[in-house]
Amino acid sequence: MTQPNDLLAALADIAPDSELAQARQTRDAATRHAQGSYDVLFSQADEDFPLAERFAIAAHVAEWHAQAGLQAHYQQQAEPLSDSTRHQVALAFAKRLTFAPVEAKPEHLTELQQAGWSARGVVTLSQLIAFISFQSRLLAGLLLLQGQQPTSEGPAVVAGRWHDAPQTASGKTALTAFTQHALGWEPWLAAKPLAEFTPEEHATLARFGHTDSDYFRLLARNLPLLEQRTLTDKGIFYTAGGLPRAERELAAAVVSKVNGCIFCASVHARKASQLSKEDAAVQKLLNVSPGAVLSHGQSPRWAAVIGFSASLSVTPQQASLNQITVLREHGLDTLALLDLIQSSAFFAWANRLMLTLGEPFLPTSQG
Template identity: 70%
Template sequence: MTDHADLLANLADIDPQSPLAAARHTRNAATEHAQGSYDVLFGQDDKDFPLAERYWFATRVAGWHGQQALEHHYEQLAGELSDTPRIQEAEAFARRLTFEPVEAAPQHIAHLTLAGWSERGIVTLAQLVAFVSFQSRLLAGLHLLQDQEVTTSPEPVLAGRWHNAPLTASGKTALTAFTQKELGWEPWLAAKPLTAFTPDEQATLARNGHSDSDYFRLLGRNLPLLEQRTLTDKGIFYTAGGLPRAERELAATVVSKVNGCIYCASVHARKASQLSKQNSDVERLLQTAPGAVLSAGQSARWQAIIDFSAALSVTPPRATQQQISALRDLALDELALLDLVQSTAFFAWANRLMLTLGEPFVPAE
């Protein structure tokens, strides 16, 4: 990837000769496909979600995250929008998704539909808000890795709340506690039937293992964006060296606890347990009550990882230079720190889609 095509490197003013630039080069797949996601999202100009609107919403989300350079980038490209019910409903949706994704409910999808949003438009809007949430945290982390202080909040981030309704929208048994068990997930917006995809699109879904998943066939309503997101995910989590995979999965679990995403936490806590062989420590994290300190009772290394991931996960992010220094003191090198930033930032994206477009359920035995 050439420097001029790397938006985050430009906004973070990364020295091409720096250890951080070398680490990002090592993680080239993540770097390339994070940019690729941006290129797809802002390279489309669908009539149901025009490009000028996309830039306008991206400006709002970046501003809510306190990322001034990213906000300015999008603002320069945004158009002036009329204050219509369609835009008002979408802005409310975007604000909720940015600050309190766990507040999302089926009626919010219905409100967008009534306001004139198509199924593809709703999926793309959710992807845009979630992507800029990822982008904002990644940018904050890149600044911190260059010793550029972002914030100085000493207070630990606490466990967030989660859904407590006993039944899902369709009447299945819902989840009211975090678990490592395998769960189902039902969409609030219809997944696209497999037969509605072209043969080439079906091949793309199959190549990524997405054919039988309601979640991925729902995101497949904007398949080029889904494909770049999937490749970003793989570039962050499925790579050798750097931060051990178990601790990348730990970071994903922490973010899911902050955001209240029981489904994502179940998948990634299970992986963290399997890979680390520290099931009791993962369970301690999962069972942290709302309002309690997420890192309580953990080892020094896991405390530092959990505190940093949690602080980077709130809106706006509250991660600090002091937390990065603590991680360096625990022998995390530049590549491991980049892995931690990217794993944490990615689940700002993943949680927001899972929480906004559907909900988990307990599968029938």
């Protein structure tokens, strides 16, 4: 079956001459590399994770996200999963990662490996589930901008829970509260040793500044996918015009509060503070307790941004046309709204990898 060059445009039925199509063209790098990530995931001829399995798991994840069109797309190319341990462990892993990524533990990766999944296969499986979480929310946002989703939202989204163990799996000092301090992160699955990369692969790692990062060298077990993901990230966050960069970073911190990802929140809340000069407001967001409304006590514009980003981040997503209307009243045009949707959706991807493949720790210098 021939894949469309822009799957999301096809599923959202975006008219080529529309304002939304123009906004996506303005964000060409994000548009191309989101599609490029899809193209890599669903074209690789890996014996350790065959395409039929990839499509089958993707169909389940899209269904859990209540994206019927996306589910149908994947289902067309899927084969039913079997009752084998390999498939059932992978499906349980996918469901946990979709609905409650904060519940991931090191032993879940061990279970996958014991069921026959290679280290590369585990990384690609995690990437696939996290990517569909991103793709589903991006599609939901595009449909909203087309006026094709519910007009009323659910209740205000609250902060999720997060890890409260005092130590990491390896015995380092763990984080039990959100912070703007710089943190370390350690993998639960071994990063790929630098000696195992070819010179060309070394060059790719170096080009993106990934050489010294355990996280990125772990994801580099599937380097073509990591490359597309990194280019998607840069296309979403490092582009001129549209939504101010501070509010893109704010959205990343909001999603991390919903999912309980302390590491991602520390990085992006710190950036939001630096760029907006609104340190107290950013810290107020980080201080929200599990079960409390994330937008409480914020300025009207930031409350609208936080509320929308949080609503897009739950599973299934709850963002609404009413929220889009409020954001437009606060000055967000279609390009800015696209930036907010893409920034929020991307951290559905990022959080799920960070929470599933390792955990943060407090560097000794801060202990």
